[in-house]
Amino acid sequence: MTRQIIPVEPFDYVLFGGTGDLAQRKLLPSLYQRDRDGQLPAPSRLIGASRAELTSEAYREFARDALKTHVPDNEREEEHVERFIARLHYVPVDAKSDNGWAELRDLVKQFDDGRIRAFYLAVGPGLFGDISAQLEKFDLIDDRTRLVIEKPLGRDLESARELNRVVGEHFDEHQVFRIDHYLGKETVQNLLALRFANALFEPLWNGTHIDHVQITVAETVGVGSRAGYYDKSGAMRDMVQNHLLQLLCLVAMEPPASGEADAIRDEKLKVLRALKPITSQTAANTTVRAQYGRGTVEGEQAQGYLDELGTESSTASFVALKAEIDNWRWAGVPFYLRTGKRMAMRMSEIVIQFRPVPHSIFAKGAGAMHSNKLVLRLQPDESVKQWIMIKDPGPGGMRLRHVPLDMSFAVNFEERSPDAYERLLLDVIRGNQTLFMRRDEVEAAWRWIDPIFDAWEETEQAVETYPSGSWGPPQSINLIARDNRIWNDGGPDAPR
Numbered sequence: 048m049t050r051q052i053i054p055v056e057p058f059d060y061v062l063f064g065g066t067g068d069l070a071q072r073k074l075l076p077s078l079y080q081r082d083r084d085g086q087l088p089a090p091s092r093l094i095g096a097s098r099a100e101l102t103s104e105a106y107r108e109f110a111r112d113a114l115k116t117h118v119p120d121n122e123r124e125e126e127h128v129e130r131f132i133a134r135l136h137y138v139p140v141d142a143k144s145d146n147g148w149a150e151l152r153d154l155v156k157q158f159d160d161g162r163i164r165a166f167y168l169a170v171g172p173g174l175f176g177d178i179s180a181q182l183e184k185f186d187l188i189d190d191r192t193r194l195v196i197e198k199p200l201g202r203d204l205e206s207a208r209e210l211n212r213v214v215g216e217h218f219d220e221h222q223v224f225r226i227d228h229y230l231g232k233e234t235v236q237n238l239l240a241l242r243f244a245n246a247l248f249e250p251l252w253n254g255t256h257i258d259h260v261q262i263t264v265a266e267t268v269g270v271g272s273r274a275g276y277y278d279k280s281g282a283m284r285d286m287v288q289n290h291l292l293q294l295l296c297l298v299a300m301e302p303p304a305s306g307e308a309d310a311i312r313d314e315k316l317k318v319l320r321a322l323k324p325i326t327s328q329t330a331a332n333t334t335v336r337a338q339y340g341r342g343t344v345e346g347e348q349a350q351g352y353l354d355e356l357g358t359e360s361s362t363a364s365f366v367a368l369k370a371e372i373d374n375w376r377w378a379g380v381p382f383y384l385r386t387g388k389r390m391a392m393r394m395s396e397i398v399i400q401f402r403p404v405p406h407s408i409f410a411k412g413a414g415a416m417h418s419n420k421l422v423l424r425l426q427p428d429e430s431v432k433q434w435i436m437i438k439d440p441g442p443g444g445m446r447l448r449h450v451p452l453d454m455s456f457a458v459n460f461e462e463r464s465p466d467a468y469e470r471l472l473l474d475v476i477r478g479n480q481t482l483f484m485r486r487d488e489v490e491a492a493w494r495w496i497d498p499i500f501d502a503w504e505e506t507e508q509a510v511e512t513y514p515s516g517s518w519g520p521p522q523s524i525n526l527i528a529r530d531n532r533i534w535n536d537g538g539p540d541a542p543r
C-alpha cells in the first residue's frame with residue numbers, strides 16, 4: 048500500500064472552544080497525527096482560544112495531556128510531540144465582548160505572509176454569530192479565511208436558516224465548512240470509490256436489482272456526561288438529520304458529472320429533496336422512537352437514560368425510520384435507518400440488499416439460497432464485504448454456501464486508519480468542500496425531519512423503551528418485519 052501525503056500551504060488554525068471536549072478528544076489529536084505524518088508546513092500554528100484565562104504555556108500542558116489520553120503510546124514519539132507542542136499558542140477571548148480580540152488579532156497578524164487562516168468554532172451555535180461578527184470587526188476575515196462549524200446546526204429548519212444567515216452575513220458560502228465527521232470516515236470515501244470507480248455496481252444500483260438498503264449506526268455508549276446537551280436533541284437531531292441522511296445521500300445519489308465539491312453536493316441535495324415526506328398518517332408505520340432503560344451492555348450493568356439524566360424526559364435515544372426516495376432509480380426501494388445509544392454492540396454499517404435470483408435450478412438438498420448483499424462496515428472494523436453464493440468446496444454433491452468476498456482494511460492493508468477529523472481538518476486548509484455540507488443541504492435535511500417531529504406530536508406517538516444492550520425495541524423489528532425483511536444484526540461471526 049502506498050501512503051501519500053498531500054502537502055498543504057502554511058496556515059494558522061484558531062480553535063475557538065480550544066479547551067473544550069472536542070478540542071481535547073479530536074482536534075488536537077488529529078492535528079498532531081497530521082503533523083506526525085509530516086503534513087504540517089513548518090510555519091503553521093495552532094492557536095487555542097476560549098474564555099479560560101490560560102497562558103500559552105498552560106495550554107501546551109493541556110494539549111500534552113490531551114495527546115497522552117487520546118493518542119496511543121506507540122504513536123507519541125517525543126520529537127513529534129515536541130514539534131507539535133511548539134506550534135501551540137493560546138489567547139483568552141470572550142465571544143460576547145471585545146476582551147482578548149485585539150490580542151488575538153495581533154497574534155494572528157504577526158505573520159502577514161498570506162497564510163491560510165481557519166477559524167474552527169468548537170463552541171455552541173449560540174456563539175457562531177457573535178464570533179463571526181467579532182472576526183470581521185477585528186479585521187480577521189479576508190479571501191484566505193475559512194470558517195469551520197459543526198452541529199447542532201439548528202434544531203429545526205427555522206433555526207438552521209437563522210444560523211446560516213448570521214454566518215452568511217460575514218462569510219461567503221465558499222468560506223464556510225460545515226463538518227459532518229461521518230463524511231470523513233474511510234468507508235464513506237470508499238462508497239464513492241466503489242460506486243464510481245467500478246463499472247460493476249452501477250448497472251445494478253437501482254430498484255430493479257436492489258431490494259432495500261439498511262443503514263445502522265449503533266453505539267454502546269450512553270449519554271453520560273453529555274446528558275444535558277443530548278436531552279435537548281435526541282437521536283433524531285444528533286444522528287439522523289446529519290450522519291444517517293448524509294450516508295443515505297451517498298448511497299442514493301446519481302453519479303455526479305465530476306468529483307468537484309458542488310457536483311457531488313448538487314446530487315446529494317436532489318436526494319434530500321426527493322425524500323418522501325413522513326406525515327401523521329404514515330408515521331405510525333414508518334417511524335419508531337425509543338429510550339434505553341437499564342440493562343447489560345457488553346457484560347456490564349448499565350443505567351437507564353433517566354438514571355443518567357436524573358429527571359423525567361421523553362427524549363428518544365433510538366430512532367428507526369423507513370425512508371423512501373421518490374425518483375426513478377429508487378421508487379419502491381425502502382431505506383431503513385436506525386441509530387441508538389446503549390445498543391448490543393458498536394457497529395455502523397450500510398447494507399445494500401440485492402433481490403433474490405428469479406429462479407433456482409438447484410435441488411432442495413443444495414441448501415438455502417441467500418440473496419447477494421454488499422455490506423460496508425464503517426466501524427468498528429472497517430470493511431467491505433460482498434456476500435455471494437458459492438459451491439461448498441469438496442465432494443458431496445452440490446451444496447450451496449453464502450460467503451463474503453472480504454475486504455477488511457485493517458487486515459489487508461495494515462494501515463492505521465486515520466480519524467475522520469484528520470482528513471476533514473486538512474481539507475479545510477486545502478479549500479476542498481467535497482466532504483462538507485452546503486447550506487441548502489442542511490436546510491433540505493431539516494425540511495424532511497421537521498414534519499416527523501410534528502407527526503409525533505400530533506399523533507402522540509409513544510416513546511418506547513428498550514433494555515440497554517439490546518437492538519432496540521420490538522417495534523423496530525416490526526417496522527422492517529412488516530415488509531417481510533429483517534435487520535442485519537449480530538456480531539462479527541453472525542452470517543451477514
Ligand code: BG6
Nearest residue numbers: 228264266268285286290395426
Ligand atoms: C456525534 C454525536 O456526532 O457522533 C454523538 O453527537 C455520537 O452522540 C457520535 O456518539 C458518534 O460518532 P462515531 O464517530 O463514534 O460513530
